[in-house]
Amino acid sequence: MSILLDADARVLIxxxxxxxxxxxxxxxxxxHTKVVAGVATGRSxxxxxxxxxxxxxxxxxxxTRANAALVYVPAVVALDAVLETIEAGCPLVAYPGDGxxxxxxxxxxxxxxxxGAHLVGPxxxxxxxxxKAKLGFMPSFCYAPGPIGVISRSGSLxxxxxxxxxxxxxxxxxxxxxxxxxxxxxxAAEAIALFHDDPETRAIIxxxxxxxxxxxAVAEYAKRSDAKPSAALLVGRxxxxxxxxxxxxxxxxxxxxxxxxxxxxxxxxxVVIARDLDGLASAAASALARAMKPAA
Amino acid sequence: MLVTxxxxxxxxxxxxxxxxxxxxxxxxDEARACRLALPVAVKAQVSAGGRGKAGGIRKANSAAxxxxxxxxxxxxxxxxxxxxxxxxxxxxxIERELYLAVAIDSRVGGFNVLYSPRGGVNIEDGPPPxxxxxxxxRNFRAHAFRALLExxxxxxxxxxxxxxxxxxxxxxxxxxxxxxxxxxxxxxxxDGALIAADAKIVLDEAAAFxxxxxxxxxAASRDKAERDIRLCEEANLMLVWLDGEIGLISGGAGMxxxxxxxxxxxxxxxxxxxxxxxxxxxxxxxxxxxxLDRAPNVKGILVSMFGGGLHTDRVAKTLVELLARRTSAKxxxxxxxxxxxxxxTTILREAGRQNHATLETAVADIVKRVAGAQx
Numbered sequence: 001m002s003i004l005l006d007a008d009a010r011v012l013i014x015x016x017x018x019x020x021x022x023x024x025x026x027x028x029x030x031x032h033t034k035v036v037a038g039v040a041t042g043r044s045x046x047x048x049x050x051x052x053x054x055x056x057x058x059x060x061x062x063x064t065r066a067n068a069a070l071v072y073v074p075a076v077v078a079l080d081a082v083l084e085t086i087e088a089g090c091p092l093v094a095y096p097g098d099g100x101x102x103x104x105x106x107x108x109x110x111x112x113x114x115x116g117a118h119l120v121g122p123x124x125x126x127x128x129x130x131x132k133a134k135l136g137f138m139p140s141f142c143y144a145p146g147p148i149g150v151i152s153r154s155g156s157l158x159x160x161x162x163x164x165x166x167x168x169x170x171x172x173x174x175x176x177x178x179x180x181x182x183x184x185x186x187x188a189a190e191a192i193a194l195f196h197d198d199p200e201t202r203a204i205i206x207x208x209x210x211x212x213x214x215x216x217a218v219a220e221y222a223k224r225s226d227a228k229p230s231a232a233l234l235v236g237r238x239x240x241x242x243x244x245x246x247x248x249x250x251x252x253x254x255x256x257x258x259x260x261x262x263x264x265x266x267x268x269x270x271v272v273i274a275r276d277l278d279g280l281a282s283a284a285a286s287a288l289a290r291a292m293k294p295a296a
Numbered sequence: 297m298l299v300t301x302x303x304x305x306x307x308x309x310x311x312x313x314x315x316x317x318x319x320x321x322x323x324x325d326e327a328r329a330c331r332l333a334l335p336v337a338v339k340a341q342v343s344a345g346g347r348g349k350a351g352g353i354r355k356a357n358s359a360a361x362x363x364x365x366x367x368x369x370x371x372x373x374x375x376x377x378x379x380x381x382x383x384x385x386x387x388x389x390i391e392r393e394l395y396l397a398v399a400i401d402s403r404v405g406g407f408n409v410l411y412s413p414r415g416g417v418n419i420e421d422g423p424p425p426x427x428x429x430x431x432x433x434r435n436f437r438a439h440a441f442r443a444l445l446e447x448x449x450x451x452x453x454x455x456x457x458x459x460x461x462x463x464x465x466x467x468x469x470x471x472x473x474x475x476x477x478x479x480x481x482x483x484x485x486x487d488g489a490l491i492a493a494d495a496k497i498v499l500d501e502a503a504a505f506x507x508x509x510x511x512x513x514x515a516a517s518r519d520k521a522e523r524d525i526r527l528c529e530e531a532n533l534m535l536v537w538l539d540g541e542i543g544l545i546s547g548g549a550g551m552x553x554x555x556x557x558x559x560x561x562x563x564x565x566x567x568x569x570x571x572x573x574x575x576x577x578x579x580x581x582x583x584x585x586x587x588l589d590r591a592p593n594v595k596g597i598l599v600s601m602f603g604g605g606l607h608t609d610r611v612a613k614t615l616v617e618l619l620a621r622r623t624s625a626k627x628x629x630x631x632x633x634x635x636x637x638x639x640x641t642t643i644l645r646e647a648g649r650q651n652h653a654t655l656e657t658a659v660a661d662i663v664k665r666v667a668g669a670q671x
Contacts (some may be wrong), residue, residue: 024304033580058384060531074507075502075505076505092437099502100502101473101500101502101503101506102400102473102475102500102502102503103470103473103500103503106405106406106407106431108432109405109406110405110406110432137605138604139603139604139605139635141634142604142634152550153550154548154549154550154551154553155550155604156547156548156549156550156551156552156573156602156604157547157548157550157551157553157554158550159497159548159551159602159604159634160551160554160633160634160655161359163602163634164383178545180473180549181404182400182401183400183405184402184405187402187403187405189403202386207550209549209550209553210553212402213401213403214402214403216403217403220492224404228593234368235550235554235556235557236553236554236556236557236558237556237557237558237560238538238553238559238565238566239536239553239556239569240536240538242345243536243569244536245536245549245552245553245569246534246548246549246550246553246569246571247549247550248502249402250549254420255420275561276554276557276561277554277558277560277655278558278561278655278656
């Protein structure tokens with residue numbers, strides 16, 4: 001199993017004629033993901049790399065039964081494109097773009113919740129279920145199938161972290177980029193709930209950073225008596241307060257947003273802490289070892 | 297971005313939230329001509345925090361004291377920032393200080409309303425404020441907020457005024473695309489009225505494409521920014537200067553922070569957060585090396601890139617050409633891993649340079665070389 005995305009995924013790319021859209025058609029095909037349709041206004045009837053193009057999401061879904069969408073449009077038109085996709089009934093939508101106004105992210109999140117859809121993003125590489133399907137632009141060579149569920153606020157960190165996990169023989173059920181912005185679709189708590197319910201996920205790895213409060217949701221989960229074992233790597237131990245470290249949400253505004261406060265909360269809750277990227281694979285292995293131990 | 301108190305208060309007044317009688321001054325002549333009733337508060341207008349503790353807020357009891365305070369404040373710097381103006385306000389008769397804010401909260405997935413019956417400068421030391429998770433501004437419900445307020449705020453008049461002020465703060469946040477609208481302190485005057493004695497308003501920079509006011513505020517702050525920061529913003533690089541000695545050039549926000557932490561783990565300190573993933577080209581790397589080679593505190597440079605979509609062989613070619621032309625003697629350590637890193641290693645080897653296989657060996661190498669050069 002995996003979360004949200006499996007080998008049955010029929011992917012639709014909104015903005016398929018753009019640079020990212022066209023790149024993704026080829027890239028997804030290489031990772032054995034079925035791309036069944038593209039959407040580009042006014043380009044209905046054309047094909048891109050053999051994929052039929054429609055001028056609306058509703059038409060694309062009706063013709064192709066697409067059930068997962070990757071939306072590659074600029075921030076200025078992103079809200080409209082994502083709302084169209086959600087309202088056309090697509091149950092899984094990834095919006096990887098960055099620079100999205102927070103109010104738009106809030107509206108997207110609310111629309112997804114209203115329609116029972118899952119939105120991944122903004123400011124995220126998307127979602128991958130290694131060996132099954134990919135809904136995003138992460139580099140496929142970093143991933144391998146296996147029993148670990150990975151949640152990450154950072155794209156670049158998730159690539160290298162998963163590359164190290166895969167190299168250490170620790171494959172993944174799914175890897176979800178929840179994104180670097182303050183308001184997101186699927187958040188840490190929701191991603192954890194999905195991994196909790198996935199029988200093949202034996203342990204959960206959380207890749208977080210300074211700023212915001214998502215890490216406390218991970219700590220709350222870890223305290224549950226039925227929680228799956230988890231490990232976490234947080235970055236930004238050396239980041240100063242009051243400065244935005246690349247991501248919109250990676251800024252320390254209060255003590256609770258510091259590396260130290262979050263690591264203490266996670267540690268107290270029983271999450272295995274990797275102090276550095278170097279310690280991630282062993283932290284993940286020890287979380288997995290806990291999962292393999294028969295219940296006393 | 298954080299706007300000044302004077303700009304923030306103008307936004308509050310646009311929603312009919314009371315602020316003290318005030319005047320914004322830009323020259324000593326304007327200070328001399330100020331006719332506000334004394335005493336007054338004289339306040340530096342900067343976007344840096346902690347100005348009160350740094351002496352940027354003073355009380356003046358006479359016209360002479362006002363002039364002195366104005367003169368002193370315009371000469372001060374707050375975290376390197378010169379005040380853009382000085383705000384003079386009538387001194388308030390304070391019955392009580394409250395705290396009221398609306399702010400984006402990631403776990404709420406939208407706006408959170410925060411309230412404390414004990415506001416003021418030491419708000420962080422007290423118990424955490426009451427939190428009312430609203431989400432979308434249109435989901436604010438007075439009755440829901442009232443139910444939460446009742447155990448915390450015993451004065452029913454204050455309670456009702458706080459509720460109506462909270463709704464207005466949400467309207468300001470929605471209409472102006474703000475991520476934070478905070479009033480601390482929100483003063484209860486002797487007559488029971490609520491007056492915003494301070495304003496901290498953060499505009500969402502991502503909304504600048506449809507908010508003229510935000511776009512001009514960003515442009516104004518860029519004009520004032522240090523040259524290095526401005527050059528990086530224009531080139532689509534992300535730079536934050538830090539206090540250490542290891543110049544770091546990396547890709548992606550999370551990996552750049554991970555590399556900073558690895559440098560700390562190896563017993564040294566990073567000199568910067570510098571993410572070149574927005575422009576991993578000769579121009580981008582050229583600017584990055586130019587800044588780090590000039591910075592006196594930078595004793596050595598680590599380039600660490602993990603290629604996903606990025607082809608590391610292209611980066612290797614760029615670096616070989618750039619380093620051949622470079623005149624600085626600061627040591628440089630390279631680590632290019634990921635997509636096409638075998639080719640990158642070959643290109644670097646042919647140019648007489650080593651490609652480190654992991655972040656950890658690269659960090660250890662640059663830390664050792666910098667320590668060796670300094671001993």
